[in-house]
Amino acid sequence: MESEGITAKIVDMDWGGFSKEELVDMISKFDPDIIGITSFTSNYANAVDIAKAAKSHNPNIKIVFGGVHATFIHRDVLHTIPEVDIVVRYEGERAICEICDALDRGRKLENVKGISFRHDNRVFSTPLRHRIENLDSIPFPAFHLLEPSIEHYIGEGKEKGFPIITTRGCPFNCIFCSTAALHGRKYRTRSANNVLDEMEFVQDKYKINVISFADDNFTMKRNRVIELCRGIKERHLDFEWGCSARVDLLSKDLLEVMNSSGCKNIFFGIESASQRVLDTVKKGFSIEKAKEMVKLTEKMGIKTHCSFILGLPNETVESIDEMIRFVEETMPSGRVLPNVLEILPGTELWDKESEYFGNTPSIPAADIIRVQLELFYKFFEISSKGRELLTIEPPDIEIIGGSTAFAQTQM
Structure with missing residues (x-):
């Protein structure tokens, strides 16, 4: 947006912990023409609250929703939430700039591809735009626009961490995941040099020393990972880093290369310890x-973090108990995350929920809570994690979620 002459600010409502009153105060001071709000399924209600608060303060502000949740229910959003004016579907880097340009110059939104909007109480959707093939063409994130500051975001302790996204797309078929639907089945990557340039930039500019590669499948292309690891060492980038990986896309020699370049954490989406359930959800490994x-x-010597989903199709009380035995046997030294299934728009499970759950009795809530507590207990029991228990704060379910961007369209 900056490269197009658009003045913008970024407010992370989750991380900053801002109240609606503080948000309204920021809107008053910045006086934006457009507010863009990212909406995931988990924060959609909060995203709507933000839209309502902004619109009640200034009805002339254009509210633009984006993100995976709004993408797949865009017509419902525009029919039911009058405060939302436009929804960007799928990737939004180019669309949001074209929206700003159209509104600033009084041009028709019909010419902006990949959006839906309301006009005369009717919802219109424009043709989809092609996905961005050359991810290197996307500028590095505008960290300096974060409110209240990038320093607030990364913290002031010895470990200063930040996420970097290096890929889009997924060729796998997990029925509960919306990644492939949102970004396509083609696995698109930034070049190793482009990623290394960003790592070098955040190290020099912000003194970052911990990187989290926030890709769904970081190790999909083995040779690219090796090239990246070699580049980290050749450029003398002193980082600890972590990533997410599928268990079937790793090997001993690849782990050795990753470890030698600073990899200290790997997140595995195990999902279920039952082979029957894994096969049902098309996870694709044993x-x-x-x-x-x-x-x-x-x-x-790499810390593992294991995530599970409670309540998948064909799950039983007995199969969720297998998760506990999995943790006891494998002893992951990182986090153990027992999540409850959330059915997401855009997934096969969303489209065929009755087919997958039609004849499956629901697992009693008491058993789900019991397994969650037992898995948390195992997490703290392994490697004597009492100190971590004392430092973990419970989530505040009242917090306003969503990442909000303000934009002024004067160019």
């Missing part, structure tokens, strides 16, 4: 492979 890879990764 539970034995998952056990093998968690053990191997731990043996090599």
Whole structure:
């Protein structure tokens, strides 16, 4: 947006912990023409609250929703939330700039591809735009626009961490995940040099020393990972870093290369310890492979974090208990995350919910809570994590969620 002459600010409502009153105060001071709000399924209600607060303060502000949730229910958003004027569908880097230009010059929104909007109480959707093939063409995130400051975001302690996204797309078929639907099945990547340039930039500019590669499948292309790891060492980039990986896209020699360049954490989406459930949700690997890879990764000195989903199709009380035995056997030294299933728009599970759950009795809530508590207990029991228990704060379910961007369209 800056490269197009658009003045903008970024407000992370989750991280900053801003109240609606503080948001309105920021809107008053910046006086934006457009407010863009990212909406995930988990924060959609809060995103709507933000839109209502902004619109009640200034009815002339244009509210633009984007993100995975709004993408797949865009017509519903525009029919039911009058405060939302426009929805950007799928990727938004180019669309938001064209929206700003159209509104500033009084041009028709019909010419902006990949959006839906309301006009005369009717909802119109423009043709989709092509996905961005050359991810290197996207400028580095505008960290300096974060409110109240990038320093507030990364913290002032010894470890200063930041996420970097290096890929888009996923060729796999997990029925509960919306990544492939949002970004396509083609796995698109930034070049290793482009990623290394960003790492070098944040290290020099913000003294970052911990990087989290926030890709769904960081190790999809083995040779690219190796090139990136070699580049980290050749450029003398002193980082600890972590990533997410599938258990079937790692090997001992690849782990060695990753570890030698600073990889200290790997997040595995195990989802279920039942092979029947894994097959049902089309995860595409065996539970034995998952056990093998968690053990191997731990043996090599890399901390593993294991995520599970409670309540998937074909799940039973007995199968969720297998998650506890999985943790007891593999002993992951990182976080153990027992999440409750949330059915997301854009997924096969959303489209075929009755087919997958039609004849499956629901698991009693008491059993889900019991397994969650037992998995949390195992997490703290492994490696004597009492100190971590004392430092973890419970989530505040009243917090306003969503990332909000303000834009002024004068160019």
